[in-house]
Amino acid sequence: xxxxxxxxNLDRRVLLSSLAMLPLFSASLRSKSALAQTQSDPLxxxxxxxxxxxxLDFVARVTTQGGPFFVPVEQRIATFDNxxxxxxxxxMYVQLAFALDRxxxxxxMHPEWKTKQPFAAVLDGDxxxxxxxxxxxxxxxxxxxxxxxxxxxxxxxxxxxxATARDHRFKRPYTxxxxxxxxxxxxxxxxxxxxxxxxxxxxxEFMRPWSERIxxxxxxxxxxxxxxxxxxxxxxxPTLFRLPEVNFIDDKTGKPVGINEHIGRRPIAxxxxxxxxxxxxxxxxxxxxxxxxxxxxxxxxxEREYAYDRHSHFGRLDVALDAAAVNNWTxxxxxxxxxxxxxFDQAGPPR
Amino acid sequence: xxxxxxxxNLDRRVLLSSLAMLPLFSASLRSKSALAQTQSDPLxxxxxxxxxxxxLDFVARVTTQGGPFFVPVEQRIATFDNxxxxxxxxxMYVQLAFALDRxxxxxxMHPEWKTKQPFAAVLDGDxxxxxxxxxxxxxxxxxxxxxxxxxxxxxxxxxxxxATARDHRFKRPYTxxxxxxxxxxxxxxxxxxxxxxxxxxxxxEFMRPWSERIxxxxxxxxxxxxxxxxxxxxxxxPTLFRLPEVNFIDDKTGKPVGINEHIGRRPIAxxxxxxxxxxxxxxxxxxxxxxxxxxxxxxxxxEREYAYDRHSHFGRLDVALDAAAVNNWTxxxxxxxxxxxxxFDQAGPPR
Numbered sequence: 001x002x003x004x005x006x007x008x009n010l011d012r013r014v015l016l017s018s019l020a021m022l023p024l025f026s027a028s029l030r031s032k033s034a035l036a037q038t039q040s041d042p043l044x045x046x047x048x049x050x051x052x053x054x055x056l057d058f059v060a061r062v063t064t065q066g067g068p069f070f071v072p073v074e075q076r077i078a079t080f081d082n083x084x085x086x087x088x089x090x091x092m093y094v095q096l097a098f099a100l101d102r103x104x105x106x107x108x109m110h111p112e113w114k115t116k117q118p119f120a121a122v123l124d125g126d127x128x129x130x131x132x133x134x135x136x137x138x139x140x141x142x143x144x145x146x147x148x149x150x151x152x153x154x155x156x157x158x159x160x161x162x163a164t165a166r167d168h169r170f171k172r173p174y175t176x177x178x179x180x181x182x183x184x185x186x187x188x189x190x191x192x193x194x195x196x197x198x199x200x201x202x203x204x205e206f207m208r209p210w211s212e213r214i215x216x217x218x219x220x221x222x223x224x225x226x227x228x229x230x231x232x233x234x235x236x237x238p239t240l241f242r243l244p245e246v247n248f249i250d251d252k253t254g255k256p257v258g259i260n261e262h263i264g265r266r267p268i269a270x271x272x273x274x275x276x277x278x279x280x281x282x283x284x285x286x287x288x289x290x291x292x293x294x295x296x297x298x299x300x301x302x303e304r305e306y307a308y309d310r311h312s313h314f315g316r317l318d319v320a321l322d323a324a325a326v327n328n329w330t331x332x333x334x335x336x337x338x339x340x341x342x343x344f345d346q347a348g349p350p351r
Numbered sequence: 352x353x354x355x356x357x358x359x360n361l362d363r364r365v366l367l368s369s370l371a372m373l374p375l376f377s378a379s380l381r382s383k384s385a386l387a388q389t390q391s392d393p394l395x396x397x398x399x400x401x402x403x404x405x406x407l408d409f410v411a412r413v414t415t416q417g418g419p420f421f422v423p424v425e426q427r428i429a430t431f432d433n434x435x436x437x438x439x440x441x442x443m444y445v446q447l448a449f450a451l452d453r454x455x456x457x458x459x460m461h462p463e464w465k466t467k468q469p470f471a472a473v474l475d476g477d478x479x480x481x482x483x484x485x486x487x488x489x490x491x492x493x494x495x496x497x498x499x500x501x502x503x504x505x506x507x508x509x510x511x512x513x514a515t516a517r518d519h520r521f522k523r524p525y526t527x528x529x530x531x532x533x534x535x536x537x538x539x540x541x542x543x544x545x546x547x548x549x550x551x552x553x554x555x556e557f558m559r560p561w562s563e564r565i566x567x568x569x570x571x572x573x574x575x576x577x578x579x580x581x582x583x584x585x586x587x588x589p590t591l592f593r594l595p596e597v598n599f600i601d602d603k604t605g606k607p608v609g610i611n612e613h614i615g616r617r618p619i620a621x622x623x624x625x626x627x628x629x630x631x632x633x634x635x636x637x638x639x640x641x642x643x644x645x646x647x648x649x650x651x652x653x654e655r656e657y658a659y660d661r662h663s664h665f666g667r668l669d670v671a672l673d674a675a676a677v678n679n680w681t682x683x684x685x686x687x688x689x690x691x692x693x694x695f696d697q698a699g700p701p702r
Contacts (some may be wrong), residue, residue, distance in 0.1 A: 013474045074569060151611060195571070208615045218425060219615030220546070221571075229611060231604040231630055237638030238630070240611055247612075252581040260502060260580060260591050261598075262613060264570030279582055279589070287588030 042188040045181040045341070051337045054330040055185065058293040059192050061246075063267060069291035073193040078266040079223075079259060079280060080186070082200035082207060083274040083317040083330055085297050086215060087178040088167070090306040093314055095172045095206050098161050102145040143244035147227055151205060151240040157210045172344070177215050180343045182271070186215055189269070197267075199223045201251035201276050205242075223262045225250045251276045256283035270291040278320040281329060294329035296320060301335040304345065391541040395690070396532040402688045406536065409644040410543050414621060420642035424544040428618040430574075430610060431537070433551035434560060435624040435666040436648050437566060438529040439518070441657040445666055446557050447527045449512050453496040494595035495623040498578055502556060502591040511558045523695070527567050531696070532689045533622070533648075537566055540620070548618075550610055552575045552627050553603035556593075558696040574613045576601045602627045606633035619643040629671040634681060645680035647671060655696065686688060 017042040037084055046052040061069035062076065083089040103113070103122045113119035118137030121129035130137065146154070167177055186196050196216050198207060204224030211217045229240040250258040256279050259267065270277070270284035285292040296316065300307050309317040324331050334341065399402040408698040412420035413427065432442035438443070450513045464470035469488030471482035481488065497505070518528055537547050549568050550560060555575030562568045577598040580591040606629050608665040610618065621628070621635035624647055649668065650659050661667040675682050685692065 002375045072565070077571075079613060164520060204612070204615070212425070219612065220428075222615060228606050231634070235634065238607065238633045240607060256589065256591060257580050261577060262571065264555070282584065283582070284587045310584045346701070 003197065008310065013025070031134045041192065043181065043184050045184055047337055047339055048336060049253055051330055055225075055293065055295070058269065059189070061291045063192050067082075071290065073270055075196065075265060075268065076189075076191050076192070076194040077263060077265055077270070078194045078269040079197045079199040079255075079263075079267045080182070080215075081122055081272040081274070082198050082224075083203055085179075085271055086182050086186075086198070086276070087174065088305065089315045090299075090308065090312075091168075091314075093202065095202050097174075098158065098206070099145045099164065101139050101161060101165060103141060106144065116236070135140065136241065141244070146203065147242045147244035149242055151229065153244060154205055154242055155209050158206055162210060170342075175210055176340060178214055179297075179338070180340050180345070181338045181344075183215070185271070186217070190216065194269070196219065197221045197223060197259075197263060199250065199255055199270075199280060201225055201249070201254075203227075204250075223250055223258045226252075253279050255280035259283065269295075270298070271295045272316040272320070273297040274317050275320045276315075278323060281320065281327070285327060285329065294324070294327060295332065296324050296329055297332045297336060299340075300333050301341065304337075304341045305334060307335075373575075377551055385565065387408070392492050393542065394532065396535055398688055398690055400688060402681055406539075406644065406646070409620065409642055410540070412642040413502070414543050420618055422641065423635055426616060427540075427543070427545040427617055428539050428548065428614060428619045428620065429545045429620040430548045430550040430614075430622070430635065431533070431566075431568075432548050432623040432625070433553055433575075433632070434649065436530075436628070437533050437549070438525065438619055439656065440666045441650075441659065441663075442519075442665075444553065446553050448516065448525075449509065449557070450492050452491060452512060452516060453508070457495065459498050472495075497554065498593045498595035502580065502593060505556055505593055506560050509557055513561060521693075524644045526561055526696065528693060529565055530689070531691050531694045532646075534621070534694075535565070537568070541567065546572065548572045548574060548610075548614060549601045550601065550606055550621075550631060552600070552605075554578075555601075573607045574601055604630050606631035610634065620646075621645045622648070623671070624648040624650065625666040625668050627652055627666075629674060631679070632671065632674070636678060636680065645678060647675050647680055648683045649685060651684050652689075652692065654686075655684060655692045658686075 016177065036159045040230055043055065047057075062069055063066060070317065080086055083093050083095075087094065101123050103119055103195055105121055107113050107119070110119070113123060118130055118133035121127075121133060121137075121143065125309055133140075146295075149157070162173065162175060165174060166172060167174060170177060188195055196213060196217055197255040200207060200223070200225050204222055208219040208222050211219065211222050228245045228247045230242045230243055232239050232241055248254065248258065253273070255277065259280065263311040266288060267280075267284045268290070269292070270280050272278075272281060277296070281294040281296070296317065298321070299308050299315070301307060306316065309321060321331070323329070332338070340346075359481060372482055384578060394403055394406065394683065413422040415421055422423065429446075431437055433445075434444050438445065451473050454470055455596070458464050458470070458474055461470070464474060469484035469492055472478075472484060472488075473492065484491075500508070513524065513526060516525060517523060518525060521528060540547055547566075547568055549562060549566065549572065551558060551574070553575050555573055555577045558575055559570040559573050562570065562573050579594045579596045579598045581594055583590050583592055603626070606628065610631065617639060618631075618635045619641070620643070621631050623629075623632060628647070632645040632647070636645040647668065650657050650666070651660060659666065672682070674680070683689070691697075
């Protein structure tokens with residue numbers, strides 16, 4: 001290598017690590033820079049091993065023209081769960097954190113909430129009382145915080161919240177708490193002709209305002225849970241008004257249904273982390289023939305992120321973990337397989 | 352022009368017109384060849400005039416970088432109704448023709464239908480008795496012909512039907528009864544960075560098997576009406592089973608709702624032909640600012656196709672036609688604006 005080339009590499013390395021220091025520099029942009037850095041390794045945040053190899057092997061198979069597993073570009077559909085697969089879901093789903101914060105903001109206009117459950121529990125920060133209000137309480141909170149406004153208003157509310165809210169442990173915006181190895185994986189698949197979709201139990205309208213900026217996934221490739229909307233002309237302007245009525249729950253058996261409704265083809269690769277993703281992985285990998293990739297992110301790193309599986313309240317991974325062994329799905333051991341978890345992580349993991 | 356060039360043009364013309372004779376040669380492919388033929392005119396089947404100019408002007412505005420109406424590529428969303436906008440809908444919706452044919456096929460296993468309405472009416476070809484069975488009768492016919500099988504089975508049934516069914520007047524497969532000027536328009540918009548979607552009152556699963564081949568619109572860009580599906584594991588294979596229960600009606604106020612659910616952005620151009628498209632056109636063009644194109648195909652050509660509007664049973668165009676005048680939507684006068692309607696039309700229209 002010529003001295004000039006050495007210098008160029010050094011400069012690029014210095015530049016990239018300086019950029020990594022800037023907390024405002026978006027994680028997705030950093031991930032693209034990281035990709036450009038190592039042309040020979042499209043997944044630089046993944047440690048070498050069976051997990052990484054299974055991904056590279058799958059992509060090589062389906063993209064090898066004339067090979068027995070070749071898949072035409074238009075059929076290269078990959079679906080990603082969001083909570084716990086692309087970003088954090090502990091100590092609670094980010095969208096639930098939004099709803100609880102929103103109750104606090106709205107409380108100014110609802111003095112009666114001080115003594116009315118489940119709102120009083122939220123205002124007092126009494127998670128035990130909130131849990132006691134059960135699913136009924138949760139539905140009530142979602143209804144008042146997610147419905148009763150136009151889609152445009154809801155987008156402004158959620159975008160404003162995401163811009164200012166900070167995770168308590170990491171003291172960072174939630175959009176920085178996305179997994180760098182998964183951003184690399186999204187970009188790697190797209191570079192190989194895949195169309196990448198999000199298929200999440202979370203709210204479709206909650207994810208769309210930032211999915212393109214953070215994940216490179218445009219709104220029309222986001223599938224999620226939804227409430228009903230009503231079209232209305234108001235003073236000559238068309239609006240969609242969000243109603244407190246469930247339209248679709250994109251979880252468990254709902255995921256293949258949502259995939260069929262929105263995409264209309266079976267994916268050839270699916271990525272999840274919990275029992276809510278079991279049916280999506282089945283729909284993607286079983287009974288269709290050809291090369292298929294099913295992958296589960298197993299949260300095993302309490303030090304850098306969280307460690308949870310069979311007994312977790314959010315993101316429980318139990319039957320899907322057993323199914324992974326039977327169906328030959330790849331299981332990511334976060335602690336061992338990921339060099340870095342977040343873009344702001346500087347060091348490699350303990351090996 | 353050099354003699355060689357003349358010869359080359361002649362050869363191409365001969366080739367193209369020979370191809371046009373082959374009924375099996377797909378209409379969409381022919382349309383691409385026609386586009387290649389006249390690089391200077393992206394819409395060769397459109398007569399010059401205000402209608403064509405409104406389309407060209409709109410595309411020029413939104414694609415002129417630095418101009419006041421420039422729209423970034425990712426926001427160039429165009430939505431097309433299907434029945435009556437991209438293919439014929441007379442004397443009845445194609446999907447209804449499918450359902451009636453399907454009843455006849457299934458009758459072999461349902462001897463009781465000979466005396467049971469609305470099925471007896473279908474078997475006797477008694478359209479008056481069928482009409483008398485009303486919406487209830489229609490729903491019953493749709494339920495038995497569209498539900499009770501897996502999504503994979505339904506795709507095989509509809510694909511088999513489309514491959515063999517012929518329109519009674521034109522004696523051609525329905526997939527040849529698509530409007531050549533609209534195929535050119537779809538291709539022209541895509542060539543200018545637009546993502547083209549179908550947003551139809553018709554069944555989403557009825558359109559998807561052929562939308563990519565005929566229109567260049569992939570399944571994931573088709574929005575339509577749907578029935579509910581149930582996910583089931585059967586002998587280790589995942590299936591989606593079609594239930595006789597309405598999931599979503601993608602018509603009238605349902606169109607903006609469907610657009611929001613599937614696309615998650617407002618289109619900047621929308622194309623329809625009936626009152627069922629009114630709200631889609633409102634949602635696309637009103638109250639958002641910037642350049643917007645709303646277009647209505649007005650069926651005015653009884654000789655080459657059909658002439659109908661305010662009093663038609665299928666594809667009624669009444670309030671949307673009045674709204675077009677108020678809202679400055681482009682109205683296509685088929686007879687005057689289209690040189691050719693179908694790819695198999697050889698001559699220009701009477702002027």
